[in-house]
Amino acid sequence: MHQTCRQCQSEFEITDADLAFYDKVSPIFNGKKELIPAPTLCPDCRQQRRWAFQNQRFLYKRKSDATGKEIVSAYSPEKPFKVYEKAEWLKVDNTEFGREFDFDRPFFEQFNKLFHDTIKENVSQSGEMINSEYVHFAGWHKNSYLVFDAGKCEDCMYGTFMGYCKNCVDVLDMQRNELCYDCVDMTDCYGMFHSTFCKNCNSSAFLFDCIGCKNCIGCTSLRNKEYCVFNQFVGKEEFEKTWNGLFDGSHATREAARNHCQEFMLSQPRRALHNTNAPNSTGDYLINCENTKDCFKCLELRDAKFCQYVVLGCNDLYDISAFGESMSFCYELSASGGIVGKIGETNCCFDAYMYYGGDSVYYSINTHDNSKNLFGCADLRGKQYCILNKQYTKEEYDMLVPKIIAHMRSTQEYGEFFPITLSPFAYNETLALTYYPLTQEEVLSKGWNWKDRDQRDYQPSVFQIPDRIADVEDSITKETLSCVDCTKNYRIVTQELEFYRNQSLPIPRLCPDCRYLTRVSRRNPQTLWNRECGKCQKPISTSYSPDRPEIVYCEQCYLESVY
Numbered sequence: 001m002h003q004t005c006r007q008c009q010s011e012f013e014i015t016d017a018d019l020a021f022y023d024k025v026s027p028i029f030n031g032k033k034e035l036i037p038a039p040t041l042c043p044d045c046r047q048q049r050r051w052a053f054q055n056q057r058f059l060y061k062r063k064s065d066a067t068g069k070e071i072v073s074a075y076s077p078e079k080p081f082k083v084y085e086k087a088e089w090l091k092v093d094n095t096e097f098g099r100e101f102d103f104d105r106p107f108f109e110q111f112n113k114l115f116h117d118t119i120k121e122n123v124s125q126s127g128e129m130i131n132s133e134y135v136h137f138a139g140w141h142k143n144s145y146l147v148f149d150a151g152k153c154e155d156c157m158y159g160t161f162m163g164y165c166k167n168c169v170d171v172l173d174m175q176r177n178e179l180c181y182d183c184v185d186m187t188d189c190y191g192m193f194h195s196t197f198c199k200n201c202n203s204s205a206f207l208f209d210c211i212g213c214k215n216c217i218g219c220t221s222l223r224n225k226e227y228c229v230f231n232q233f234v235g236k237e238e239f240e241k242t243w244n245g246l247f248d249g250s251h252a253t254r255e256a257a258r259n260h261c262q263e264f265m266l267s268q269p270r271r272a273l274h275n276t277n278a279p280n281s282t283g284d285y286l287i288n289c290e291n292t293k294d295c296f297k298c299l300e301l302r303d304a305k306f307c308q309y310v311v312l313g314c315n316d317l318y319d320i321s322a323f324g325e326s327m328s329f330c331y332e333l334s335a336s337g338g339i340v341g342k343i344g345e346t347n348c349c350f351d352a353y354m355y356y357g358g359d360s361v362y363y364s365i366n367t368h369d370n371s372k373n374l375f376g377c378a379d380l381r382g383k384q385y386c387i388l389n390k391q392y393t394k395e396e397y398d399m400l401v402p403k404i405i406a407h408m409r410s411t412q413e414y415g416e417f418f419p420i421t422l423s424p425f426a427y428n429e430t431l432a433l434t435y436y437p438l439t440q441e442e443v444l445s446k447g448w449n450w451k452d453r454d455q456r457d458y459q460p461s462v463f464q465i466p467d468r469i470a471d472v473e474d475s476i477t478k479e480t481l482s483c484v485d486c487t488k489n490y491r492i493v494t495q496e497l498e499f500y501r502n503q504s505l506p507i508p509r510l511c512p513d514c515r516y517l518t519r520v521s522r523r524n525p526q527t528l529w530n531r532e533c534g535k536c537q538k539p540i541s542t543s544y545s546p547d548r549p550e551i552v553y554c555e556q557c558y559l560e561s562v563y
Contacts, residue, residue, distance in 0.1 A: 005042035012042040018305070021318055025331045025349060027362065029402045036331065036349065037415040043294065043306045043319070044436070047526075049417050050321040050334035052432035052448070053352040053365070055425040056148035056160060057513065059123070059134055064088065073122040074136050075424065076451065082119045089121040094379045098390030101376075101404055106411045107363070111376050112422050114388050115365060118379040120424075126356060127151075137335065137353075145493060146512060149322060149335075157496055158512050161309060161322075169499055170508070172519040173297065181505060182515075184522045185285070193503075194258065196522050197274060205246060206261040209271065215239055217246065218261040220268045222563045230264050231563060249469035251506035269534060269551045271558040272542035274524075284524060284543040296526040296543075298324075308526055312340050319417075321431075323355075332417045343370055350417050365418070375401050426451035434520055457489050458482075465507050469500050472507055483511035533557055 001014050022036045039046060055074050062077040063070060066088040075083050084092065097117045102110060125132075126139035135147045142154040150162035159171045166178045173185040180186060184196045192198065193205040201207060204216040212224040217239070219231050227239040234242070246257050278286040283295040290302040298304070299311040301324070307317055310324035317330050323337040326344030330336075334352040338344035343357035350363045357370030364377040371377075372384040373394075380386065385397040392400065408414035420427070426449040427433055428440070443450045461482035466472050477497055480489050490511040500507060508515060524543035531546040532539060533554040544552045553561060 001038075003038065003040070003042075005045055006040045007045040008042060010042050010044075014038045018318075021305070021316075022331070024316070025318075025329050025347065027347070027349075027360065027401075029398045032402065034402060034405045034414075039319075040416065046319055046332070046417065047306070047308065047321060048432050048436040049420055050319070050332070050352070051435055052420045052427060052430050053334045053418065053423045053425070054137075054322070054431045055429045056137055056335075056431055057434075057516065058429050059136060059146065064122070065119070071122050072133050074124070075120060075122070076429075079424065080116060081424065083122050084119055085122050086125060089119060092119045092379075094118045095383065095386065095389050095391055098386065099388050100390065101388055101400070101407075103403075103407050107376065107404065107408045107413050108419060108422060110388060111363065111378070111418075114376070115378045115422070115424070118366075118389065120366070120379060124353065124355070143495070145495060155495075157493075157499070158515065160516065167499070169496065170515050170519070172516070172523070179503075181499075181503060182519070184519050193505075194261075205243075206257065208265055209274075215243075217242055218257075218264055220265055221271075221558075221561065225563065231268070247504040249504040249506060251465075251467050251509065254506055266549055267551075269553040269558060269561050270544065272533070272540045272544070272552050272554055274543075282528065282541070284526075284528070294528075313344075334417075352418065363418075373397060375404065420446075420448050423449070425449075434517075435526065453488075458487050459489055460487075461489065465509065467506065469504060469506050472497070472501075476507070481507075481511075483514055484509045485514045486511060488513070535561075 002011055003014055004011055022038060026033050026036045059072050059074060060076045061070055062073050064085050065082040066084040071085045073083050075081055097114060123136040125135060128140055130142040132141035132144040134145050135141050137148055138150045140152040144153055145157045147153060147156050147159045149160055153162050153165045155167045156165055157169045159168060161172060162174045164176045165174050168174060168177055168180045170182045171180055175187045177186050177189045179190055180192045182194045183192050186192060187199045189198055190202040192201060195207040197209045198207050199211045201210050201213045203214050206218045207216060208220040210219055210222045213222050215226050216228045219228050222228060227234055227236050229242055273284050275286040278289045281289050281292040283292060285297040286292060286295060287299045289298055292298060292301050293305040295304055295307040297309050298307055300313055301310050302315045304317040307320045309322040310320050312325045314324040314327040316328050319332045320330060321334050325340050326338040328346045330345060331349045333348060336345060336351055336354040339356055345358040348358050348361045351361055352365045354361055354364060355368045359372040361367055361371055361374045364374050366379045367374055367377055369381040371380060371382060375387045377386050377389050385392050385394055387400060405414050427443045429451055440450050461480055463479040463481060476492050477494050482489055488511045492507060528541050528543055529545045530539060531542060534551040535553050535557040538554050540554045542552055544550050
């Protein structure tokens, strides 16, 4: 059947397979299935709503409400929440804020009040964290700084969506890499700079879609090549001469090389889709996936639809926006997942920031550590049979939840993810702005929240950054710099300065957030378009929109063009 999105008014299709999935994940209480209705928002608006609950871009200084100590937090100081540092937060049992359900009020209104009352953890961290205070939604880090949605990394800075990386700076979508700078979507690489979508490459710069290459500069679509510049073999001596000229520590030299390489890249064909071993699947950047439809940037996923950044052993999922890991039979989750081989998540719907184990958890936020049988709960660890954080027996829980669902049907809330108005973050603090950019006026017109910029963060800088890293003194770590793009102030930390010096890299002229947005722009949108192959004119589906300047080939023509 066809449905009109109640938010954007576009028409979208709901298939019989979709309805079968909603039936399959609908919860059962006392032998009766509480059928989840078909969605009222289109897939894009549903995704936008989920991303609006994820702040994986900004950290702030604020006072701990437990000790008064200054702490790092994902919640800005003006947020009306009680925020504790983790050591203090682990002593809290948020069931003390439990309350009876009021059948005279909407569910979301009651949940919002509960969510504002419960005590929050300043940042989401798990496992052993060593010298990694400025890290959020991450675990098992050492010497990391401003890293988000990442696990088991060391000596990394300014990164998002990372796993098993070491000594990487200004990166996005990275798995098992070391010594990489300004890179996007890299796997098993070493010593890479300014490169995108490469595998098993090392000691190279400005590469795109290369595999098994080393000692190359400004190349695209190469396989197992060495000593190439702009896709031409030049030999070791000429390569080293070019490399030494490029890595002279000069900002002007680096930017000229970047522009030259971008011009060359536009002259070379791109592959329509970047999938590897993804039978019966649609979407892009899919690896070892099967029967996944309209999914993007997923790894080891099967029997799924409308998912983004879902990885490692997941199946039977719809509408999940990061991060997966041993997850099955779940619907409409944001920033949720388990631990591969240990604790997974199953039968969970309409949750955000639920991680490290969950079973039959519904309409809850910040619940983790193997939580089970929760409905409408916030900031709980390892609890079960709770409603609005109030503890019940199994029998009481099973009797009360169906009554609440019936009430939610009457208020047209059941089957819907949390409204964006309930997000603890402003729209421009979240990944929603990354994937669905809107102006402040557009956001406010929808009744959503926007965080005004703090004028104290936008003071003009009189400090002039030297062109060459060799001319930069240690005192720069005490200076306040101004971004040449957004004018926001930023600092260079000691660990960062050492990295630039060791790799002969110039000091960046953009603030960390603008650098993040620049990396995002190098990644294709999570949308597919129809266009023609640039060589054989065969119709293709691709994440390159028809109005983009890239030359896009079908898979066969692309493989024929690979060097």
